[in-house]
Amino acid sequence: MDEAVLELRNIARHYREGDARLDILVDINLSIYPGETVALVAPSGAGKSTLLHIAGLLERQDGGETLINGAPTSQMNDNERTKLRRGTVGFIYQFHHLLPEFSALENIALPQMIAGMDRREAETRARQLLDYLRLGPRAAHRPSELSGGEQQRVAIARAVANGPHLLLADEPTGNLDPRTAEHVFATLMTLARHSGLAALIATHNLELAAQMDRRVTLRDGRIEETP
Numbered sequence: 001m002d003e004a005v006l007e008l009r010n011i012a013r014h015y016r017e018g019d020a021r022l023d024i025l026v027d028i029n030l031s032i033y034p035g036e037t038v039a040l041v042a043p044s045g046a047g048k049s050t051l052l053h054i055a056g057l058l059e060r061q062d063g064g065e066t067l068i069n070g071a072p073t074s075q076m077n078d079n080e081r082t083k084l085r086r087g088t089v090g091f092i093y094q095f096h097h098l099l100p101e102f103s104a105l106e107n108i109a110l111p112q113m114i115a116g117m118d119r120r121e122a123e124t125r126a127r128q129l130l131d132y133l134r135l136g137p138r139a140a141h142r143p144s145e146l147s148g149g150e151q152q153r154v155a156i157a158r159a160v161a162n163g164p165h166l167l168l169a170d171e172p173t174g175n176l177d178p179r180t181a182e183h184v185f186a187t188l189m190t191l192a193r194h195s196g197l198a199a200l201i202a203t204h205n206l207e208l209a210a211q212m213d214r215r216v217t218l219r220d221g222r223i224e225e226t227p
């Protein structure tokens with residue numbers, strides 16, 4: 001079997017609220033392999049965002065180990081973690097977080113340029129992605145000139161532009177009407193499968209979760225596989 005793209009090993013995370021200690025993640029164990037799509041379906045406040053932030057090296061766990069492509073990350077310093085994240089992880093949020101003053105094309109190309117790619121190459125890649133998503137005619141539009149579904153598809157293109165191995169999404173269709181959600185989700189699945197990405201997608205939408213390879217939930221700070 002291939003090596004897991006993401007392995008969460010005995011992850012623990014707590015927050016403090018005054019004197020109280022909130023144990024959000026207690027003992028999380030989860031491996032996701034190349035090309036595998038996993039739905040994370042759990043009640044509000046169960047710790048989905050916390051888990052995604054730890055998996056994407058945006059937040060540190062209090063215990064356990066996050067491995068990306070087999071490499072343990074807990075001993076890495078912040079620069080090393082940022083470099084690894086930029087090279088291997090793509091994020092999609094509930095709200096697109098596109099930069100309002102830039103075009104769709106620029107929103108996709110800019111993160112690649114920040115990661116060191118030259119402008120021409122970054123823009124060529126951005127244009128290919130926009131064409132693939134049938135958003136080519138919208139390349140010069142700013143986010144305010146795009147529909148909600150188009151904005152979210154641009155955010156998906158941005159997340160995969162660097163060729164990540166791991167795609168993490170936090171309620172990527174939570175802000176869309178059902179039909180648009182279905183369309184955006186189909187885009188996400190097509191791209192994930194086409195690129196052999198490992199994907200962990202938090203969603204409250206059970207119909208969309210049913211279309212993924214596996215479903216997991218969070219119970220008392222632990223992962224449970226669900227049918």
Ligand SMILES: Nc1ncnc2c1ncn2[C@@H]1O[C@H](COP(=O)(O)OP(=O)(O)OP(=O)(O)O)[C@@H](O)[C@H]1O
Pocket residue numbers: 015016022024042043044045046047048049050051
């Ligand atoms: N920085 C923080 N400090 C203190 N408590 C926090 C912090 N971040 C999250 N929490 C708490 O941890 C719990 C889990 O939060 P998290 O955002 O991970 O849940 P979630 O499952 O993503 O919820 P939702 O579906 O509503 O987005 C919540 O009770 C939240 O209030």
